[in-house]
Amino acid sequence: MILATQIVVNNVVLSWNEGFSQVIYALSVLGGVMIFNETCSILRVYVEKIFETALSYHVDILVMKKAAVLHLRDFENHEVQDQIKRVQNESKFRIYDVFKQVMAVFSGFITLLSSVSILFFWHWWAAVMILVVPVLFFPLFLRLGQKEFLYLWQRAPKMREAWYISYIMTRDFSFKEIKLYQLGAYLIRKYQEIHNRFISQDKEVAAQRRTLSFLYQIINYAVVLTIIYFILKAAYFKQILIGNMVSYLQAISLTLSTVQSLTQGLLLLCQHNLFLEQLFSYLDMKTESKQQMDLPRRKLQHPISHIEFRQIRFRYPQTDHYALDGISFQLKTGETLAIVGPNGSGKSTLIKILTQMYTDFEGEYRINGISVKEYDPDEINRRIGSVFQDFVKYEMPLRQNIGFGDLQKMNDDISLLTAAEKAGLHPLLQSLPDKMETQLGKLFQGGYQLSGGQWQRVAISRAYVRDADIYILDEPSSFLDPQAEHEVFRKFKDLVRNRIGIFISHRLSSARYADKIIVLDRGRIVEMGSHDELMKQNQLYAEMFTKQASSYVNHNFTSVPDRRVQIGRGTDGLLGNQPGSC
Numbered sequence: 001m002i003l004a005t006q007i008v009v010n011n012v013v014l015s016w017n018e019g020f021s022q023v024i025y026a027l028s029v030l031g032g033v034m035i036f037n038e039t040c041s042i043l044r045v046y047v048e049k050i051f052e053t054a055l056s057y058h059v060d061i062l063v064m065k066k067a068a069v070l071h072l073r074d075f076e077n078h079e080v081q082d083q084i085k086r087v088q089n090e091s092k093f094r095i096y097d098v099f100k101q102v103m104a105v106f107s108g109f110i111t112l113l114s115s116v117s118i119l120f121f122w123h124w125w126a127a128v129m130i131l132v133v134p135v136l137f138f139p140l141f142l143r144l145g146q147k148e149f150l151y152l153w154q155r156a157p158k159m160r161e162a163w164y165i166s167y168i169m170t171r172d173f174s175f176k177e178i179k180l181y182q183l184g185a186y187l188i189r190k191y192q193e194i195h196n197r198f199i200s201q202d203k204e205v206a207a208q209r210r211t212l213s214f215l216y217q218i219i220n221y222a223v224v225l226t227i228i229y230f231i232l233k234a235a236y237f238k239q240i241l242i243g244n245m246v247s248y249l250q251a252i253s254l255t256l257s258t259v260q261s262l263t264q265g266l267l268l269l270c271q272h273n274l275f276l277e278q279l280f281s282y283l284d285m286k287t288e289s290k291q292q293m294d295l296p297r298r299k300l301q302h303p304i305s306h307i308e309f310r311q312i313r314f315r316y317p318q319t320d321h322y323a324l325d326g327i328s329f330q331l332k333t334g335e336t337l338a339i340v341g342p343n344g345s346g347k348s349t350l351i352k353i354l355t356q357m358y359t360d361f362e363g364e365y366r367i368n369g370i371s372v373k374e375y376d377p378d379e380i381n382r383r384i385g386s387v388f389q390d391f392v393k394y395e396m397p398l399r400q401n402i403g404f405g406d407l408q409k410m411n412d413d414i415s416l417l418t419a420a421e422k423a424g425l426h427p428l429l430q431s432l433p434d435k436m437e438t439q440l441g442k443l444f445q446g447g448y449q450l451s452g453g454q455w456q457r458v459a460i461s462r463a464y465v466r467d468a469d470i471y472i473l474d475e476p477s478s479f480l481d482p483q484a485e486h487e488v489f490r491k492f493k494d495l496v497r498n499r500i501g502i503f504i505s506h507r508l509s510s511a512r513y514a515d516k517i518i519v520l521d522r523g524r525i526v527e528m529g530s531h532d533e534l535m536k537q538n539q540l541y542a543e544m545f546t547k548q549a550s551s552y553v554n555h556n557f558t559s560v561p562d563r564r565v566q567i568g569r570g571t572d573g574l575l576g577n578q579p580g581s582c
C-alpha cells in the first residue's frame, strides 16, 4: 500500500510533464492493491471464524474424553482438580488464540519486512535504528508476561474456592440452607476476599507494564523523531522526491504500529504457550486406565458366579490409617450380603473396591477364581448394577435417567418399565405428565421435581435395567419410608435370586433380608454370619440390633414414620437422624 501511495504521488508529479496517462496508471495500481487487501482480509475473517468454532468444540471433546478415563483417585486429587480448572478457565480458549496469533505474527512479519525494506533501500541504518528499541525491550515485556502467567497459574486453587462459593450461592440444592442460616452476606464476603487478592496482583502487573511501556515509548519516539528529521532534511535539500518522502514517513508509521502489534503478538504467543502446556499435561496425564490398557486382559467367559476378598487392605492417599484392614469373605450366586457398621467403618470403601473404583489395594480380589486385575475392568463393570450412596439426579428425562443403566435399552420401553416396576417406581410413572419422556428436576424448562425417595427409586431402576450378575445398593433406603423400604428389599431379594446381591444399610431391620451379614468396625470385619447366628453370638450386631429395636419400641414413631436412628458407638447407638440411618 505504501509503495502504491508512492507511485500515486510520484506519478501525479510526473503527469504534469508526461500527460494524464500517468495518473490512470497510478490509479489502476492503487485499485489493484486495494482489491487484493480487501480480499485477503475477508478470507482471513472467514477462516478464523471456522477455526474458532471447530477448535473450541474439538478441545471441549478432548477435555471431556480425558475426564471420562480418569480414575476416581485422580478425581479426588485436588491437584488434578486444579489442573482441570485451569484447563477449563484458560487453556481451552488459548488454542484458538494461538492460531490467531500465529496468523497475526506471520502477517505482521511480512508487513514489517516490507515497511522496513522501504527504509532499508533509502538508508540501511534507518531500518536498523527503528528496530533496536523494540528488540531490546522485548525480553523485559516477556518477563512481565511470565509473571502474569505465574499469578494466574497459582490462582487455580483459590479460583476453585471462589467457583464453589458462587456455585452453592446459585444452586437450588443449597438455596434453602443459605436462606435459613443467612449465609449470603458471609459467602459473598469470602468470595470478595479471594477476588480482592487477585485484583491487587493484577494491579501490580498493570503498574509495572505501564512504567515499562512509558519508558519504551519515550525512547522509541526519540529514535523515530531522529529518523524523521533525516527524511525531512533529505526532502528539503531535494535529495528525495516528495512521493518517496511520503512513503518513508508512512513506512515509519507502519513499522511502529506493526512492531507494537508484533511484540504484543509474540508475548501473547509465549503466554498462550504456557497455558497450552497445562492443557497438554492434562491430556497426557497418566491414568491408571491408560496404564492398564497396555496389559493383556482376560475376557469374562461366564457370568460372575463367585467373588472373593482375601485379606484386602486399602488406605486413602494422605491418610495414616487403613480404611479397610484385612477384609476376607466369599459370595456366590444366589447369596445376598448385608454390610453394616458405624459411620466411617469402611462400608462404602468396600463397595468402591468391589466396583474397582480403586484398584491399588493390597490382598487378593478374585472373580470366578481369578484375580480381578487380570480382567478388563470395563467388562467386569458391565456385569455390575450399582446404586451409590451419592447417586446422581440427572436433570434429564426419565427415559435417560433409567436408560443410563444400559444404553442399549434406552429405547426398549419394556426393559425400562420392568426396571421401574422392580424399583417400585410404577405408581409415580403413571402420574408423570409425559410418562417416560418427563423432564426431571428443575434446572430446565418443564422439569418435574421428584422427592428424595422418588429420585432414589429412579437410581435403583437405573441399576436394575442392567442385566447384571451382581447388584449393589449402598444405602438404598436412606430416603425411603419404612413401607417403601420393605417393598424395595422384598423386590431386591427376588431380583438377586440367581445373582449376587450386596447392600449397605444402617437400618438393621433390613439386614435380615440378607443371607450373610458383615459387621464392619474401623475397617475390620468384627462379625460375620446370618442374622440368627449373629443374634446368638450376642455381640456388637446383637447389641446394635437390640438398641435399634428398643428405640422403635420406646418412641412413638407412628406419627413420624420415616424417623431413623443410626448405628453408632459411644452414644448408645443413637447418632442422629440423618438419611441413611435406621
Ligand SMILES: Nc1ncnc2c1ncn2[C@@H]1O[C@H](COP(=O)(O)OP(=O)(O)OP(=O)(O)O)[C@@H](O)[C@H]1O
Residues within 6 Å of the ligand: 076, 316, 317, 319, 323, 341, 342, 343, 344, 345, 346, 347, 348, 349, 350, 389
Ligand atoms: N475419598 C476419601 N479420601 C480419604 N478418606 C476417605 C475418603 N472416603 C472415605 N474416607 C475415609 O475412609 C473411612 C471409611 O469411609 P467410608 O465412606 O467407607 O465409611 P462408611 O462406613 O461408608 O461410612 P457412612 O456410614 O458414614 O457412609 C473414613 O474414615 C473416611 O474418612
